[in-house]
Amino acid sequence: MINGAPANVLDFGAVGDGVADDSAAFIAARTAAAGKRIYVPAGTYKLNQAITSSEDLILEGDGNSTILDFTGTITGGSYGLEATGTATQIQNLGATATVGTYTVTFASAPSLSVGDVFVIYNPTDYSWSPWRPVYRAGEWCQVLSISGSVVTTTSPLYDTYLAADVSVYKITGPKVSLRNFDIRGTTVLGLIKTTLCIDVLIENVKGSLANNSVVYFDRCYKPTITNPEMSNIGDGGSDYGVVFGNSQHGKMIGGNVYSRRHAVAIGGTDAIGCVSVRDLKVIGATLKNDPTSGTEAADMHGNMEDCEYQDCTIYGGGLLAGKDNRYVDCKIYGEGVNGICLYAGEILGGRIGAQGCEFISYINPILAGRGVVDFGGNSDALNANVLYPLTGYVEDCKWYGRNLSSSSTFMRFRLDGATVTTNFVIDGLTVDIDAISSVLRSSVTSGTAACDFIVIDNLAGFPAGTILHNSTASAYYNFPHRCQKQTGSQSLTATSGTNVTSGTTVSFKYVYPRVPSAQAGGETVIAGNVAALPCLGTLTGSTIAPRLISADATNWSSTITRTVYWSASIDEV
Numbered sequence: 001m002i003n004g005a006p007a008n009v010l011d012f013g014a015v016g017d018g019v020a021d022d023s024a025a026f027i028a029a030r031t032a033a034a035g036k037r038i039y040v041p042a043g044t045y046k047l048n049q050a051i052t053s054s055e056d057l058i059l060e061g062d063g064n065s066t067i068l069d070f071t072g073t074i075t076g077g078s079y080g081l082e083a084t085g086t087a088t089q090i091q092n093l094g095a096t097a098t099v100g101t102y103t104v105t106f107a108s109a110p111s112l113s114v115g116d117v118f119v120i121y122n123p124t125d126y127s128w129s130p131w132r133p134v135y136r137a138g139e140w141c142q143v144l145s146i147s148g149s150v151v152t153t154t155s156p157l158y159d160t161y162l163a164a165d166v167s168v169y170k171i172t173g174p175k176v177s178l179r180n181f182d183i184r185g186t187t188v189l190g191l192i193k194t195t196l197c198i199d200v201l202i203e204n205v206k207g208s209l210a211n212n213s214v215v216y217f218d219r220c221y222k223p224t225i226t227n228p229e230m231s232n233i234g235d236g237g238s239d240y241g242v243v244f245g246n247s248q249h250g251k252m253i254g255g256n257v258y259s260r261r262h263a264v265a266i267g268g269t270d271a272i273g274c275v276s277v278r279d280l281k282v283i284g285a286t287l288k289n290d291p292t293s294g295t296e297a298a299d300m301h302g303n304m305e306d307c308e309y310q311d312c313t314i315y316g317g318g319l320l321a322g323k324d325n326r327y328v329d330c331k332i333y334g335e336g337v338n339g340i341c342l343y344a345g346e347i348l349g350g351r352i353g354a355q356g357c358e359f360i361s362y363i364n365p366i367l368a369g370r371g372v373v374d375f376g377g378n379s380d381a382l383n384a385n386v387l388y389p390l391t392g393y394v395e396d397c398k399w400y401g402r403n404l405s406s407s408s409t410f411m412r413f414r415l416d417g418a419t420v421t422t423n424f425v426i427d428g429l430t431v432d433i434d435a436i437s438s439v440l441r442s443s444v445t446s447g448t449a450a451c452d453f454i455v456i457d458n459l460a461g462f463p464a465g466t467i468l469h470n471s472t473a474s475a476y477y478n479f480p481h482r483c484q485k486q487t488g489s490q491s492l493t494a495t496s497g498t499n500v501t502s503g504t505t506v507s508f509k510y511v512y513p514r515v516p517s518a519q520a521g522g523e524t525v526i527a528g529n530v531a532a533l534p535c536l537g538t539l540t541g542s543t544i545a546p547r548l549i550s551a552d553a554t555n556w557s558s559t560i561t562r563t564v565y566w567s568a569s570i571d572e573v
Contacts, residue, residue, distance in 0.1 A: 041066065056176070078188065080185055090111045136275060215242045219273045223251075240299075241258065287312060307326075308326045310330070343374050351391045373412075404436055406436075466511065508544065516569055521565045
C-alpha cells in the first residue's frame with residue numbers, strides 16, 4: 001500500500017483469469033491491508049483456500065464483474081470468507097439484572113469501556129425455552145456509560161438474570177465490510193461467515209452455492225446485509241440463504257434470496273454466547289424456496305424474540321415461533337406441499353402473528369389437517385413448552401384462496417398440552433376465496449383450555465354460511481368472544497284483527513359459535529287502536545326472525561306495513 005491507499009489484490013500477484021489459484025494473493029493483501037480496504041477489480045478469481053481473518057476484513061469489488069470463485073475443493077476453512085472475533089469472560093454480575101432496566105451491576109468494576117459490547121450468557125440447557133437444549137437465556141448489551149461497577153446500556157434488558165445463573169463475556173470482533181462482488185461455491189459448506197463480530201456490513205453481494213448457507217451471521221451484534229442476490233440449491237441437508245444465528249439488532253434490507261429450504265433462517269447453535277435472537281428485521285426482501293421441500297421460505301426458530309419480517313414478498317410460506325414475533329405488510333404465498341401461509345412451531349408465548357399482510361393459497365391445507373394460518377393443526381406446536389400467555393393474531397389482512405373446500409379453515413388452532421392462557425384475534429380480514437367451512441377452528445387434544453378473549457370481527461368477502469368459530473367438543477365456546485356484527489331488515493304487516501306478525505326466519509351470513517345478542521328496531525306505528533312494536537321471534541347462532549307485536553296484546557283495528565330492522569353480534573370483549 002502507498003499512503004494509505006487500498007490494497008489491490010492485483011498488486012499481490014492475483015491474476016483474475018478464473019484459472020490460476022489467487023488464494024495466496026488474497027491472503028497477502030489481507031495481511032498487508034492491516035484493517036484498511038482490500039480492492040478486488042473486475043475479474044474471476046479462482047480461490048482454492050478459505051480466506052479467514054481475526055483482523056478487520058474490508059473487501060470491495062466492482063460489482064457483479066468481480067467474481068470470487070470457491071467452486072473447487074477448498075482447504076483451510078469451511079467458509080470461503082470468514083471473520084472471527086473473541087469472547088473473553090469478564091467480571092460476574094454483582095446483582096440481579098432486571099428486565100426493562102438500562103443498568104447492569106457487576107461484582108467489581110468491569111473490564112469494559114464505553115461502546116464495548118458484552119454478552120450475558122446462561123450456559124444451562126433449556127434456560128430460555130424448553131423446546132431445545134441450546135435455547136439458553138442471555139442477551140447482547142452495549143455500554144453507554146460506566147460508573148464504578150454499574151454499567152448503563154444503550155437498550156433496556158429483554159429479560160431478568162440472576163447473578164448466580166450467568167457469566168459475562170466481552171466481545172472483541174474485527175470490523176467486517178464486504179461490498180460489491182459475486183461469490184460462488186459448490187462443496188464448500190458456506191460462502192461468508194462472521195462470528196462474534198460487531199456492526200458487520202454486507203452490501204450488494206451476489207452469491208450462489210450448493211451446500212449449507214450462503215451467508216451466516218454467528219453471534220453478531222448489529223449485523224446488516226443489504227440488497228443480497230443469493231441462491232442456494234442445497235445438497236439436500238440444511239440448505240439456507242442468509243442465516244442469523246444467536247445475533248441481536250440485525251437487519252436484512254432488500255434483495256432476492258432463494259434457498260432449497262429457508263431463504264432466511266433465524267435460529268442458532270451451541271457455543272458460548274449462543275443466546276436468543278432479538279430485534280431482527282428482514283425488510284423489503286423477496287424470499288423463495290423449493291416448493292417441494294415441505295418447509296417455509298421465511299424461517300423462525302424458537303429462540304427468537306421481538307423479530308419481524310416487514311414488507312417482504314415470500315414465496316413458500318413463513319414460520320411463527322418464539323416470543324413476540326410477527327409478519328408486517330408482507331405478501332405471503334403458501335408453501336408448496338400443504339399450502340400453509342404461516343405455520344407455528346416452538347411457540348414460547350406473547351403476541352405472535354401477522355398485521356397488514358396478504359395471503360395467497362392454491363393448495364388446500366385442510367387436506368393435511370392444517371389451516372392457512374396454522375397453530376398446531378396436526379402437530380404439538382402448543383404443548384407444555386408454551387411458557388407465557390399467547391395471543392395468536394391476524395389483523396387487517398387479505399386472503400386470496402383457490403382449490404379450497406367446504407371443510408377448509410383460515411386459522412387452525414389445536415391445544416396439545418399447553419396450560420397457559422391462549423387468545424386468538426382475527427380482526428380485519430378481506431377475502432376472495434372459492435370455499436370455506438370456518439374462519440377459526442379450535443380443538444383440545446390435551447392441556448387446559450384457558451382464554452381471555454377470542455375476536456373474529458371486521459370480515460368481508462366470506463361466502464354465506466361461513467362459521468365464525470368452530471370449536472370441536474365446544475372446548476372454546478364459553479370464553480369471551482367478539483364476533484362480527486350482522487344486520488338486516490324485513491317488511492312486516494300488522495294485520496287488522498291480529499296482534500302478532502312473525503317474519504320469515506333469516507339465516508345469518510356468518511354463523512356464530514353460540515346464540516348472539518340481538519336487537520330489533522324501527523319506527524313504532526299505530527295500527528288503528530294500538531302500537532305495533534318491532535321485536536324478535538326465534539334466535540339461534542345461525543338464524544333470526546323479526547316480529548311485530550301489539551303493545552298491549554289486543555288486536556289491531558287496521559292494517560299497516562312497516563320495516564323491522566335487526567342486528568346481532570357477540571360483544572363480550
